[in-house]
Amino acid sequence: MKALRRFLRRFAVSVTRRNDDQRLREELEAHLEMQTADNVRAGLPLEEARRRALLRLGAGETIRANCRDERGLPALEDLAQDVRYALRQLRKAPVFTLTATMSLALGIGASTAVFTVIERVLLRPLPVSNPNELVYVTDERILTQASPRFSYPFYAILRDNNILKGVAARASVGLNATVNGRVERVNGELVSGSYFSVLGVNTQMGRALSSEDDRDPGAHPVAVVSDRFWRRTLHSNTAVIGQPVRINEHVFTIVGIMAKDFTGTDIGLPTDIWLPMMMQREVGRALLTEARTNWLEIIGRLVPEMTTERAAEQLTAYLKRRTSEESLQISARQLILVPGDKGNSPVRRELGPALAVLMALTGLAMALACINVASLLAVRSAAREQEMAIRLALGAWRARLTRQLLTEGLVLAVLGGAAGLLAAPSAASLLVASQSPSLDIDASLDPRVLALGVVVSVLSGLLVALTPILASRRAGLGRLREAAAAGPMGISRRLMIHDVVVTLQIATALAMLVSAALMVQSLRSFNSVDPGFRADNLLLAPLDPRAAGYDSDRVDGFWRNLLERVTQIRGVRSVSLARTVPLAPNRQRQHWLHPTSGEELELDTNFVGPRYFRTLDVPLLRGREFGDEDGRTSRPVVIVNERLALMFWPGQDPVGKGVRLPDSGNQLAEVVGVVSDVKYRDLRGDTDPMFYRPLLQTRSTDPMTLHIRALSDPGELVTAIRFAIHNIDPNVPLFQVATLEEQLDASFAQTRQAALLTGVFGVLALLLSGIGVYGVTAFAVTRRTRDIGIRMALGAQPRDIIRTIGGRTATLVTVGLGLGLLGSLGFTQVTGMLLFGVTAADSATFAGMSVLLALVSLLAFSIPIRAATQLDALVAIRHQ
Amino acid sequence: VAKRDVQQGTLALMVLKTLEVLGPLHGYGIARRIEQISGDLLAVNQGTLYPVLLKLEQEDAVSSAWGTSENNRRARFYRLTPGGRRRLRAEAQNWQQTMALIGRFFAVKTEDVR
Numbered sequence: 001m002k003a004l005r006r007f008l009r010r011f012a013v014s015v016t017r018r019n020d021d022q023r024l025r026e027e028l029e030a031h032l033e034m035q036t037a038d039n040v041r042a043g044l045p046l047e048e049a050r051r052r053a054l055l056r057l058g059a060g061e062t063i064r065a066n067c068r069d070e071r072g073l074p075a076l077e078d079l080a081q082d083v084r085y086a087l088r089q090l091r092k093a094p095v096f097t098l099t100a101t102m103s104l105a106l107g108i109g110a111s112t113a114v115f116t117v118i119e120r121v122l123l124r125p126l127p128v129s130n131p132n133e134l135v136y137v138t139d140e141r142i143l144t145q146a147s148p149r150f151s152y153p154f155y156a157i158l159r160d161n162n163i164l165k166g167v168a169a170r171a172s173v174g175l176n177a178t179v180n181g182r183v184e185r186v187n188g189e190l191v192s193g194s195y196f197s198v199l200g201v202n203t204q205m206g207r208a209l210s211s212e213d214d215r216d217p218g219a220h221p222v223a224v225v226s227d228r229f230w231r232r233t234l235h236s237n238t239a240v241i242g243q244p245v246r247i248n249e250h251v252f253t254i255v256g257i258m259a260k261d262f263t264g265t266d267i268g269l270p271t272d273i274w275l276p277m278m279m280q281r282e283v284g285r286a287l288l289t290e291a292r293t294n295w296l297e298i299i300g301r302l303v304p305e306m307t308t309e310r311a312a313e314q315l316t317a318y319l320k321r322r323t324s325e326e327s328l329q330i331s332a333r334q335l336i337l338v339p340g341d342k343g344n345s346p347v348r349r350e351l352g353p354a355l356a357v358l359m360a361l362t363g364l365a366m367a368l369a370c371i372n373v374a375s376l377l378a379v380r381s382a383a384r385e386q387e388m389a390i391r392l393a394l395g396a397w398r399a400r401l402t403r404q405l406l407t408e409g410l411v412l413a414v415l416g417g418a419a420g421l422l423a424a425p426s427a428a429s430l431l432v433a434s435q436s437p438s439l440d441i442d443a444s445l446d447p448r449v450l451a452l453g454v455v456v457s458v459l460s461g462l463l464v465a466l467t468p469i470l471a472s473r474r475a476g477l478g479r480l481r482e483a484a485a486a487g488p489m490g491i492s493r494r495l496m497i498h499d500v501v502v503t504l505q506i507a508t509a510l511a512m513l514v515s516a517a518l519m520v521q522s523l524r525s526f527n528s529v530d531p532g533f534r535a536d537n538l539l540l541a542p543l544d545p546r547a548a549g550y551d552s553d554r555v556d557g558f559w560r561n562l563l564e565r566v567t568q569i570r571g572v573r574s575v576s577l578a579r580t581v582p583l584a585p586n587r588q589r590q591h592w593l594h595p596t597s598g599e600e601l602e603l604d605t606n607f608v609g610p611r612y613f614r615t616l617d618v619p620l621l622r623g624r625e626f627g628d629e630d631g632r633t634s635r636p637v638v639i640v641n642e643r644l645a646l647m648f649w650p651g652q653d654p655v656g657k658g659v660r661l662p663d664s665g666n667q668l669a670e671v672v673g674v675v676s677d678v679k680y681r682d683l684r685g686d687t688d689p690m691f692y693r694p695l696l697q698t699r700s701t702d703p704m705t706l707h708i709r710a711l712s713d714p715g716e717l718v719t720a721i722r723f724a725i726h727n728i729d730p731n732v733p734l735f736q737v738a739t740l741e742e743q744l745d746a747s748f749a750q751t752r753q754a755a756l757l758t759g760v761f762g763v764l765a766l767l768l769s770g771i772g773v774y775g776v777t778a779f780a781v782t783r784r785t786r787d788i789g790i791r792m793a794l795g796a797q798p799r800d801i802i803r804t805i806g807g808r809t810a811t812l813v814t815v816g817l818g819l820g821l822l823g824s825l826g827f828t829q830v831t832g833m834l835l836f837g838v839t840a841a842d843s844a845t846f847a848g849m850s851v852l853l854a855l856v857s858l859l860a861f862s863i864p865i866r867a868a869t870q871l872d873a874l875v876a877i878r879h880q
Numbered sequence: 881v882a883k884r885d886v887q888q889g890t891l892a893l894m895v896l897k898t899l900e901v902l903g904p905l906h907g908y909g910i911a912r913r914i915e916q917i918s919g920d921l922l923a924v925n926q927g928t929l930y931p932v933l934l935k936l937e938q939e940d941a942v943s944s945a946w947g948t949s950e951n952n953r954r955a956r957f958y959r960l961t962p963g964g965r966r967r968l969r970a971e972a973q974n975w976q977q978t979m980a981l982i983g984r985f986f987a988v989k990t991e992d993v994r
Contacts, residue, residue: 030907067934
């Protein structure tokens with residue numbers, strides 16, 4: 001039925017086309033006659049009249065051709081024909097098609113995924129007006145910290161300057177939002193009234209917060225919600241403006257829904273709800289007059305034509321003037337302004353270089369994918385040489401053949417690209433998730449990334465098609481004859497392109513394999529490094545007491561109660577709490593006075609619960625561990641790590657020494673214990689000096705993480721723990737339970753990804769370079785069968801045959817390995833930062849991988865050579 | 881190609897207007913009319929008219945049928961369709977707006993800008 005319809009349509013097209021042509025011919029003839037008649041009437045002789053009419057009308061053939069162009073779509077028809085032909089060719093060789101498509105899909109998918117993350121974390125400017133004018137106000141702490149914070153009184157002084165166009169303050173705060181009786185943990189942000197106007201962002205509905213909402217503490221219970229929160233939790237209900245929402249223990253009124261694309265200035269931590277700075281007490285912060293607590297990020301907008309350096313200079317001068325006037329407790333600092341156009345990200349500093357390395361790796365993988373496919377196509381084109389020669393002989397244009405081959409490459413690229421781009425978003429989410437469990441980045445393809453993916457696909461298609469096209473240029477009428485009488489010279493010339501491809505393949509394969517081997521060794525080193533704690537069977541559950549309305553007076557009771565309840569759960573060995581979790585992004589620092597120099601130092605300080613070190617299995621070197629008795633009424637105590645002991649009391653026993661606490665009027669605390677160093681920041685490198693303080697002495701209502709050491713698989717405990725917490729206080733929800741092992745894994749995720757990527761491509765390249773070597777050798781053997789036969793008849797030994805044929809292959813492999821070694825050396829310099837416990841120029845790895853490749857090449861070489869040496873001389877001579 | 885497109889666009893508009901004013905007409909008649917009014921736009925090549933006519937017909941702006949010319953010659957006559965009439969109105973208005981706008985731009989003197 002379908003075939004019949006198609007036949008009829010084709011028939012109709014061809015018939016009408018002829019009629020159209022006929023009609024046009026008649027029409028043009030009538031036109032000419034009328035013009036001639038007019039010309040005759042004007043007094044011209046008939047002949048001249050006709051000639052002028054013809055000139056006036058123009059060449060009939062051109063007109064008809066132009067009309068034909070209008071009528072059909074010849075370019076598209078040709079393309080469709082090429083695509084159909086290419087698809088038919090690909091269908092005929094399913095293994096080839098699958099290998100080539102997969103190779104390209106892997107390359108394109110991986111590079112698109114990595115680029116998606118890079119674009120989100122490193123490149124994308126904030127969706128605000130003139131992001132280039134935005135600056136973060138920081139000081140010399142920027143050298144060691146990603147984003148130095150300031151106190152509210154400091155901000156209040158800085159705000160009144162007239163050097164910047166505007167200044168805003170912000171701080172992230174975890175919130176419990178209750179909608180329709182359901183509690184949800186959301187990312188909140190306390191912002192100054194100037195925040196939205198300084199950034200220049202607006203709401204899609206309702207209004208943004210203004211300075212009117214930021215006048216008196218506790219007087220402005222209003223909130224702006226994000227588009228995501230509005231869609232997800234409020235079900236896109238447009239009637240929510242003016243409606244109440246319960247946040248922690250207080251009711252706020254929703255006044256606006258933020259523009260769709262703006263999710264705050266923190267990349268990786270999208271804001272759900274913005275609250276006025278003056279409402280901080282209602283969400284558990286009371287820091288408006290606290291000059292010693294640095295918690296605010298300050299964002300400013302430069303006036304046009306102002307440089308960051310000049311503005312920083314003037315701001316510092318302004319600050320010196322004001323602080324001396326008002327004799328405030330704030331030391332005037334040398335301010336540094338850093339560009340704020342891309343917002344701030346807790347992960348950018350750590351992730352940036354690693355992502356760049358991953359990008360370089362995927363770039364190489366992409367190149368290798370192209371070389372692989374090109375080599376496969378080259379092998380095919382050798383097989384199709386006869387076909388090409390015949391088509392040329394039958395009158396096909398060379399350009400048409402080239403276009404055909406190009407179409408084949410592009411069809412492959414489109415197939416591979418489509419598969420890769422389809423997989424890219426999920427690959428990107430996996431990539432994001434494995435970098436850091438807390439990172440929240442939208443990994444969907446955006447137009448820019450998509451465009452890049454398409455460009456990469458098309459380029460790879462062109463590149464891939466290059467080999468067969470170059471090979472086909474020499475395919476000609478001569479080929480047919482030459483096939484019958486191949487001379488050694490002919491062979492050496494015609495193998496050139498395959499040689500280049502095989503050499504490149506060996507070189508890139510070596511670079512990939514070396515890189516993969518180094519990554520695998522690094523992973524092994526990572527696994528064998530002692531982090532200072534035991535990670536297995538340890539469950540982490542972050543909890544925010546402030547969100548449930550606990551103040552510093554009531555919070556201790558909650559913690560004690562919680563510890564007691566959870567300890568009783570069957571399968572739990574030990575339970576404790578801590579502010580800072582090993583290898584998680586957040587660190588807490590406090591100011592401590594050095595006992596001998598009296599210098600004030602900002603040092604890592606962890607607030608931990610009783611039995612913390614026992615729960616984490618951190619060896620106690622001297623003194624004792626914190627216990628239940630270390631509470632608010634008992635003597636202040638601290639525990640230090642080895643490095644701190646060495647820094648504060650070198651050569652002495654720190655136990656029993658006194659040290660001034662950073663807050664509460666610089667009370668004196670006694671050191672009661674020394675523990676061995678724990679790697680909190682990174683498994684690589686040294687640990688930092690660290691103070692531990694008993695949580696129950698700090699009055700802190702900060703979010704803490706419950707640490708649960710299970711007897712066996714901790715996953716089974718989650719429900720019981722959830723239940724226990726709910727029983728104590730249903731307002732404290734439990735979110736994001738993770739294991740310490742996951743945290744540990746995430747800390748070397750990039751190395752693992754690099755290992756996987758280079759490993760997969762390395763092995764693929766190893767196989768394909770084997771096939772390449774096989775192909776080149778087998779081809780030489782087939783072409784020279786008669787030659788070999790004659791030599792053997794004349795008394796040549798197999799050794800001679802091997803030397804004749806093998807010399808060429810050996811050269812290829814050697815050159816490939818040489819190039820590969822050079823390439824690897826350069827390449828591992830780039831990937832060096834992902835390595836651990838192994839040097840980038842590890843000679844054993846280089847040698848090992850070279851030998852592996854050489855062996856595979858030898859194996860691939862020996863199969864066709866064996867066949868050659870076992871030829872019967874007489875049969876060989878009669879060959880072709 | 882771009883240049884031809886522009887020319888074709890202008891030509892198409894002229895063809896439509898000619899058919900509106902003069903009623904059904906054959907290719908030669910349309911060519912003469914356009915020459916009379918526009919001077920040398922078609923002077924180079926009357927033939928360029930035919931692809932335009934074909935395109936207009938494909939777009940259902942005009943229809944065509946064989947007929948007899950004023951001096952009894954067989955010729956193909958083009959006639960404006962209702963769709964063509966609508967298109968002519970829309971394009972004419974569009975054209976005038978553009979003209980008015982460009983006109984204003986050229987009318988502004990340098991002093992006015994300052």
